[in-house]
Amino acid sequence: MASELNASTWDDTQLHIPIPNEGQIPQGCVWVPCIPDYTTNSYIPIYNLYSFPILNPLPQPAGPVKTNIKAKISRGGLKTKPWKENEDQLLRDLISQYGTKNWAFISKSLNEALYDSQCIRKGKHCRERWHNHLNPELNKGEWSYEEDIKLLNLKQKVGNKWSIIAKDLPGRTENGVKNRWNSLMKKAKCDSNLACYSNDVIACKLIEDFEKERLNKA
Structure with a gap:
C-alpha cells in the first residue's frame, strides 16, 4: 500500500480507514491509526506506541524515540517576554x-x-x-486600616467582583485587592480561634478589629 500512495491519485474515501475488530488484530499487536505522508510515500502513526501502557510492555529502545510528527505549537502556549x-x-x-x-x-x-x-x-x-x-497613580505602599475595612465591606457586598472593588480603592489594582483579600484570610486562619469559621465570619471579625485599631491610632 505504501508504494501506491500518491497525492494526485489519492481518493478522499481512502482516508476513512475502518477500525478493525478486536479479533482481527494479531495477538501482541496494537492497532494505531496512521496518516499518509506523500513526500515519503509512507504512513505515519498518529500515536507513539511506547507512550501507551499495555499488559505486555514493548522493550524500550536504547536511544530516544524519534517520531515523524513534530508539534508546531507549544503545549504550554506562548509566554510573554519580560518587559525591558x-x-x-x-x-x-x-x-x-x-x-x-x-x-x-x-x-x-x-x-x-x-x-x-x-x-x-x-x-x-x-x-x-x-x-x-x-501608572504613576498606583499605590504600592502598605495597606491602611481604612483600606482594609473598605475592602472587607465591599467584598461582602459585591462578592468576587475585584474590578468593582478596585474602583473604590484609588491606586489599588484588581490583582492588588484580590491578593490583599487572600492574604487577610490566610493570616486570619493561622489563628486557631478563627480557622474553623467561614470567610464571611472572619471578615466581620477583622472589620471589628481594624476599626478598634484605627480608633486607637487616631
Missing part, C-alpha cells in the same frame, strides 16, 4: 501622547519602533503593563 526598560519608556511616551484608550494603536506603534512591526506586544499586554505597573 526601553519598552516601558516608549510605552509611557505613547500613552502621554495618545492616552489610555486605543491600546491596539499603541501596541502597533511600539512594535513598529522596537520590533520591526513584529507582533511582540499586543494591546492587552500594553494595557496590563500600564495599569498594573507603570
